[in-house]
Amino acid sequence: MIQGKKAGEKRVLPGQKSAELFLLRNRYIPRGVFQIAPIFIEKGCGALVEDVDRNQYIDFCAGIAALNIGHCNSEVISAIKEQVDKHLHVCFHALMYESHVELAKKLTEITPGDFSKQVLLTNSGAEAVENAVKISRRYTGRHGIIAFEYAFHGRTALAMGLTSQVKYYKYGFGPFDSGVQRFPYPYYYRAPFNTTESDYAKYCIERIESSFRTYSPAEEIAAIIVEPVLGEGGYVVPPQEFLTGLRKICDDYKILLIADEIQSGMGRTGKMWAINHFDVTPDILLSAKSLGGGLVLSATIGKKDIMDTVDIGGIGGTFGGNPLSCVAALKTLEVIEKNKLVDRAANLGQIVKGRLNALKEECEIVGDVRGLGSMIGLELVKNRSTKEPAPEETGEIRRKCYEHGLIIMSCGVYHNVIRIMYPLTIKEDELEIGLGILENAIREVNAA
Ligand SMILES: Cc1ncc(COP(=O)(O)O)c(C=O)c1O
Numbered sequence: 001m002i003q004g005k006k007a008g009e010k011r012v013l014p015g016q017k018s019a020e021l022f023l024l025r026n027r028y029i030p031r032g033v034f035q036i037a038p039i040f041i042e043k044g045c046g047a048l049v050e051d052v053d054r055n056q057y058i059d060f061c062a063g064i065a066a067l068n069i070g071h072c073n074s075e076v077i078s079a080i081k082e083q084v085d086k087h088l089h090v091c092f093h094a095l096m097y098e099s100h101v102e103l104a105k106k107l108t109e110i111t112p113g114d115f116s117k118q119v120l121l122t123n124s125g126a127e128a129v130e131n132a133v134k135i136s137r138r139y140t141g142r143h144g145i146i147a148f149e150y151a152f153h154g155r156t157a158l159a160m161g162l163t164s165q166v167k168y169y170k171y172g173f174g175p176f177d178s179g180v181q182r183f184p185y186p187y188y189y190r191a192p193f194n195t196t197e198s199d200y201a202k203y204c205i206e207r208i209e210s211s212f213r214t215y216s217p218a219e220e221i222a223a224i225i226v227e228p229v230l231g232e233g234g235y236v237v238p239p240q241e242f243l244t245g246l247r248k249i250c251d252d253y254k255i256l257l258i259a260d261e262i263q264s265g266m267g268r269t270g271k272m273w274a275i276n277h278f279d280v281t282p283d284i285l286l287s288a289k290s291l292g293g294g295l296v297l298s299a300t301i302g303k304k305d306i307m308d309t310v311d312i313g314g315i316g317g318t319f320g321g322n323p324l325s326c327v328a329a330l331k332t333l334e335v336i337e338k339n340k341l342v343d344r345a346a347n348l349g350q351i352v353k354g355r356l357n358a359l360k361e362e363c364e365i366v367g368d369v370r371g372l373g374s375m376i377g378l379e380l381v382k383n384r385s386t387k388e389p390a391p392e393e394t395g396e397i398r399r400k401c402y403e404h405g406l407i408i409m410s411c412g413v414y415h416n417v418i419r420i421m422y423p424l425t426i427k428e429d430e431l432e433i434g435l436g437i438l439e440n441a442i443r444e445v446n447a448a
Pocket of ligand 1: 227
């Protein structure tokens with residue numbers, strides 16, 4: 001029984017217990033670890049969360065797209081509990097266990113590419129990114145890595161160099177990896193000149209090709225790393241020509257294509273992997289976040305001949321692909337398949353996009369509604385014609401959502417994109433309440 005406020009009801013934040021814990025947080029946790037709200041969770045179930053003051057929330061954030069199957073899926077919990085009674089940790093380098101190889105096999109089967117693959121299991125998304133770079137360099141014998149504007153690939157030293165957003169992911173942390181070169185990503189809504197989507201994508205591709213004449217030769221480039229749909233950069237879907245163009249450059253110049261599906265994968269976009277929408281096959285695909293069903297796990301999945309070039313001992317780690325995470329991931333994949341969550345992502349996304357497009361007609365502040373499946377972004381602007389970003393208004397909308405029991409996050413280089421990433425298991429009435437809270441918050445801020 002909810003003793004505090006139900007989702008939809010206004011509450012004062014933080015509640016008393018959260019406020020007390022927040023004092024401890026401020027005392028013992030560095031401020032660099034950002035928070036979007038001063039709330040401490042007590043428990044979660046599906047798309048619902050209860051805080052320590054017994055207030056209920058609908059979760060449109062899902063641990064930053066890491067809970068596509070929702071909070072505390074009962075089948076995943078049972079698989080974890082069963083494993084807890086057997087063994088917790090041995091380190092795959094010391095003793096092997098079945099779930100690790102079973103998961104690797106499964107991942108080779110469900111990723112694009114009709115060729116032999118191998119899988120490296122690690123812990124965080126950034127670790128998968130770092131390993132993809134290491135493996136690409138070892139395989140090609142080249143050092144250059146092409147990444148894009150607006151990209152986010154993680155916070156560790158090398159991954160941070162691939163990440164584009166300066167404040168606050170990179171600010172004061174340089175120097176970065178000297179092999180990284182950056183090119184424009186076709187973020188059409190913010191194209192700097194008048195063009196079509198398709199021509200803008202072709203321009204971005206041409207910029208890379210011409211750099212082989214003016215900047216550094218293609219023979220020095222090991223890999224291109226790309227998010228098939230931009231995550232932290234603003235939930236931007238590139239035109240088809242962009243990903244097809246990248247594949248062609250990679251084929252022409254023997255460069256590897258790495259698809260970072262850490263945020264966009266695991267069914268979120270209405271296909272298992274976002275790159276499936278474009279019918280492009282990467283040489284290496286990265287997964288993390290929702291892969292572990294709530295536990296830490298990441299995977300670097302690549303062509304066998306690429307993955308197998310690394311010398312013995314060159315990749316791995318103490319906890320990578322630990323037994324709990326592996327059984328959780330195997331069960332997570334089963335839950336996704338059994339409940340047809342990939343189709344559900346597509347269907348729910350259509351409903352949500354319809355509602356948000358209608359809101360765009362009504363509210364001047366909504367500049368753009370975009371996305372694939374249930375990976376949907378809402379870009380907020382102060383003025384539709386100048387497209388001046390509206391970060392303060394975005395923060396105000398977020399605050400109002402929290403006060404009415406909706407957990408929501410923003411993203412984008414201008415901090416003005418509301419991103420929607422509810423669990424794909426969300427019940428329709430929960431989705432309805434959540435959307436209602438969001439629409440009301442946007443209407444209120446639009447009218448102010
Ligand atoms: C596309 C993408 N790549 C890499 C990462 C880094 O993942 P992690 O935070 O698990 O290191 C993220 C995290 O948000 C991401 O969205």
